[in-house]
Amino acid sequence: MRHIISLLMENEAGALSRVSGLFSARGYNIESLTVSPTEDATLSRMTIVTSGSDEVIEQIYKQLNKLIEVVAVMDLSEGEHLERELMLVKVRAVGAVREEMKRMTDIFRGCIIDVSDKTYTIELTGTGHKLESFLQAIDRNLILETVRTGASGIGRGDRILKF
């Protein structure tokens, strides 16, 4: 089953490699991993999307907690949570396609953030599912490149991951 795990860790050199090394050494899946400093500059927050049996997820949770630099871990998918991912898509946009692309972007509540005579770059935010739907909705042949951040997650309401 797919799980989305949030963790806070010391914002130190090498911290990311401890986490990614743990996943590769123990053969756990990583679907995506995002990391960035938080409002507290000493802490980084990471969102890891992974999958596995209940036993494997329990081990992932425990092994992450065991890393010395990890301050807090939460399996967001155990409760109510929100999940967002950012995608940038560069498409070929000439002639009639320009209008069509603009319309699709509006439908998906994205925005066009860069325009050239032949291309648009579209910014889109949402769940991974929504981003995929967008890619399926437009003409595949027009896609020049895509880049996705991987999911960031946060608990709903009072579910707060804090040190």
Place this chain on the structure above:
Amino acid sequence: MELTGAEITIRCLQEEGAEYVFGYPGGAVLHIYDALFTQDQVKHILVRHEQAAVHAADGYARSTDKVGVALVTSGPGVTNAVTGIATAYMDSIPMVIISGQVPTYAIGEDAFQEVDTVGITRPCVKHNFLVKDVKEIANTIKKAFYLAKSGRPGPVLVDIPKDISNQKTEFSYPSSVNIRSYHPAQHSCMEQIKSALQLLLAAKRPMIYAGGGVILADASKQLTELVHLLGFPCTNTLMGLGGYPATDKQFVGMLGMHGTYEANMGMQYCDVLLAVGARFDDRVVGNVKHFNQEKRKIIHIDIDPSSISKRVKVDLPIVGDVAHVLGDLLAELHGSKEKPDQQAIAPWWAQIKEWRCKNSLVYKNSDEIIKPQFVIEKLYEVTQGDAFITSDVGQHQMWAAQYYKFDKPRRWINSGGLGTMGFGLPAAMGVQLAHPNEQVACVTGEGSIQMCIQELSTCKQFQLPLKIIMLNNRYLGMVRQWQQFFHGNRYAESYMDALPDFVKLAEAYGHVGMRIEKPSDVEPALKEAFERKQQLVFMDFITDQTENVFPMVQGGKGLSEVILAEDL
């Protein structure tokens, strides 16, 4: 007064009460060696290969309750040390490794003797640090010792670039350490202790399975008292030997791949299992599916939550320091109105006695040829069961574990998790330094000993009167045994050809060498060796080439699917 980073490093070791540093100098640690030279509180033991430095620090740590310390240079110094570090990591041994690194300005430029030490060692340390500021050295070393010893112990590496060890700053050693992200468990909640006791008291077929955690937590006293009060059978893992007295009547022997019949059957068919500081590893429970076919309630005490329900699902986890938890269990038992019902478990004991009658450790002795088991039995007798025994890895290791009855903790020193050949001799050096007046023997084979044999030179330099008990069967015996059982007697590369004359070799290093070829000479030779209290004696026992280790639970098989010597 300002001190250099190197001087601070040594001052930190002094503050931590380190008696010995096991190491090998090189370019990146020259400043640190210079600082070592100008003091005599911390003694340096010069090994002949960095792997041995780490094993020696490891043996020192295992035989005491202290943190072992090793010091190596950058690049090959570190890569040589990795085997030792991984060995300590797998067995949760508290250790601090200080490594030199190329200067900070050269890091990343493929400098001479540069490796990414923090990267290479990351998967086999509890934690590691690269110190980039001289002001951080003291604090980092304080943290390193704290991390190494607390919680589930383990090796911690501190990498110090050469320019940092030469810069100066004020020195003050922190009196305490606080790591906000690290809070090892201590006490567990009393509710779980109560539930555990209820389960134990209701058991009809109980079993206590204790591992290396008992030794690391210095909890053998509490374990022994609990087992006696409950009247239950107790088994030890390879790492746990000595955690419960082997000569006690409630001890059913070691369990696992080469465990006794009664221990493995008891483990398989118990209805309540109390696991203490053990981790249900593949060499212990064999096939998990097979193990799970029998229904039983499992209580698991361990300091490391990730050890619980990793391979075998546990019903009642108790996370905490083994000594504390056992203490709580004892207190609860003393205060409880309910007492263990010996009548209720009498049929179970009768069953265990029946299994015991299989006499699974029996072997056919000989007047002609030395049986390896016989050597260990005689070693046990000659040393009155009171020696520190280190071992390498292979058949000799299993025989030592089976036939030397360890009554005390920290006397059996072997590489259980990683299974590192070459461990025994350097580990014995660390043990002998920690216990200068005790008998220390290294049980080894002609394969393993050659992996770190250069340390005979270190033993000469530091006058370490070890007794090396080499069971020489001219084969990599455990490999040969598997080839015999599972590979149609095709002995691929397991024959040890072109062996040196070990007697002459020992003499060349300045020690005493003995070759023993007849069973009747075994005991007198051992006696003579142990009477030579000031000398290292290298004993080359020419043993039966075809002897195998029994009982044996094959990899992938269940605990009750055991092969006994009589089956073949």
